[in-house]
Amino acid sequence: MSALNQPQFKTPEAARSYLEALRWPNGAVCPHCGVIGDHYALQGKATRPGVWKCHACREQFSVTVGTVFEKSKIKLNVWLQAVFLLCSSKKGMSSHQLHRILGVTYKTAWFMTHRIREAMKSDGGMLGGGGKIVEVDETYFGNKEGSKARIRKLKRQGKHRGGAAMKEKNAIVALVEREGQVRAMHVPSVTQENLSAALFRNMATDSHLMTDESTRYWNLGKAFDQHSSVNHARKEYARGNVTTNTVEGFFSVLKRGLIGTYHHVGENHLQRYVEEFSFRYNNRTALGVTDAERANKALRQIGGKRLTYRRINEAA
Numbered sequence: 001m002s003a004l005n006q007p008q009f010k011t012p013e014a015a016r017s018y019l020e021a022l023r024w025p026n027g028a029v030c031p032h033c034g035v036i037g038d039h040y041a042l043q044g045k046a047t048r049p050g051v052w053k054c055h056a057c058r059e060q061f062s063v064t065v066g067t068v069f070e071k072s073k074i075k076l077n078v079w080l081q082a083v084f085l086l087c088s089s090k091k092g093m094s095s096h097q098l099h100r101i102l103g104v105t106y107k108t109a110w111f112m113t114h115r116i117r118e119a120m121k122s123d124g125g126m127l128g129g130g131g132k133i134v135e136v137d138e139t140y141f142g143n144k145e146g147s148k149a150r151i152r153k154l155k156r157q158g159k160h161r162g163g164a165a166m167k168e169k170n171a172i173v174a175l176v177e178r179e180g181q182v183r184a185m186h187v188p189s190v191t192q193e194n195l196s197a198a199l200f201r202n203m204a205t206d207s208h209l210m211t212d213e214s215t216r217y218w219n220l221g222k223a224f225d226q227h228s229s230v231n232h233a234r235k236e237y238a239r240g241n242v243t244t245n246t247v248e249g250f251f252s253v254l255k256r257g258l259i260g261t262y263h264h265v266g267e268n269h270l271q272r273y274v275e276e277f278s279f280r281y282n283n284r285t286a287l288g289v290t291d292a293e294r295a296n297k298a299l300r301q302i303g304g305k306r307l308t309y310r311r312i313n314e315a316a
Helices: 012-023 076-088 095-102 106-119 148-156 162-168 192-202 216-223 245-262 270-282 291-300 309-315
Strands: 039-041 052-054 133-141 170-177 182-187 208-211 226-229
Touching: 012 076, 012 291, 076 095, 076 106, 076 270, 076 291, 095 106, 106 270, 106 291, 133 192, 133 245, 170 192, 170 245, 170 270, 182 192, 182 245, 182 270, 192 216, 208 216, 216 226, 245 270, 270 291
Parallel strands: 133 208, 208 226
Antiparallel strands: 039 052, 133 170, 170 182
């Protein structure tokens, strides 16, 4: 049976019941005052289904109030379909594809995907600790100059001003705990200051840091229990268990999705796309997470992450 043939994807009423059970396993939670279970359903003819009233603060609410779904005219079952499709597609799903599948306009699908990416944002948490290995690297996305390896090759041939080219590209830094999770972020530039902020905000100092040969990591590595590196310039990609292949594997999926699925990603929206790929990586099949479980986790994270169309365009 098709995954999208489940009851919660068929009607708004079934979708609402499913979302209530998922977000409120211990009873409805008032988004206005935080009281749990002290509420009653409004039954009037003029009242929309699924509206509750809190006994404590006397405010009305539903399961979508205070979430990325709030004040949306899109049927809730269509929202759940969109979440499932975006969560189950390893390299993402374009807004054009989504608008054809769901029967909504392209503009609506574009707005929906950005709201879902907002829900996918990581709640943080430190990587590593206890001597665990954390691989760190950076990549560049934006123009067609090519990869870091190509930039280095052209610089050696004296045909390329590498620094100028990198300024035209969007930098992405990623930290990946070996067999664990990833933290990735779009940064203005790859400087020691930006790298320092990324590392100390996301990685425990009692970790084993693994990087490439970049001199930017030499001093930063001293703050961690251990720092090992491989020299890609000399075609060294692994030395025993010292490698950055894990983080480069994450970058491979990220760039294939950005280039092959989304094609054109503006700098102002890039971080949300990075969050999308990070979310799927952190809840990947290799960790025993199914497509349905991944979608459910995204739905549990929709609270407190309102995103309006005006706010997206202001960022542009």
